[in-house]
Amino acid sequence: xxxxxxxxxxxxxxxxxxxxxxxxxxxxxxxxxxxxxxxxxxxxxxxxxxxxxxxxxxxxxxxxxxxxxxxxxxxxxxxxxxxxxxxxxxx
Numbered sequence: 001x002x003x004x005x006x007x008x009x010x011x012x013x014x015x016x017x018x019x020x021x022x023x024x025x026x027x028x029x030x031x032x033x034x035x036x037x038x039x040x041x042x043x044x045x046x047x048x049x050x051x052x053x054x055x056x057x058x059x060x061x062x063x064x065x066x067x068x069x070x071x072x073x074x075x076x077x078x079x080x081x082x083x084x085x086x087x088x089x090x091x
Contacts, residue, residue, distance in 0.1 A: 027046070029045060030043070030044055030045075032087045033078055034086075034087075039063055041073075055077055058072075059074060060073070
């Protein structure tokens, strides 16, 4: 399983990335957003804004307690304060 290519030193850049640099590396890639209410969102990171909101495309919503209970919810805006963590997913 190889990480998606995003420049000559993508894996090394990702390991060192923090804050804004990490977000910039994730744009256009599949990410997992852990929400504070027990849901996980999987989608392609489209953009963020100054208010720290996140926009995902092709989003899949999954409840952590009920993995089989999932649904596609399309384009999704995740507001600041509603998520705990964002992780980059590999192909």
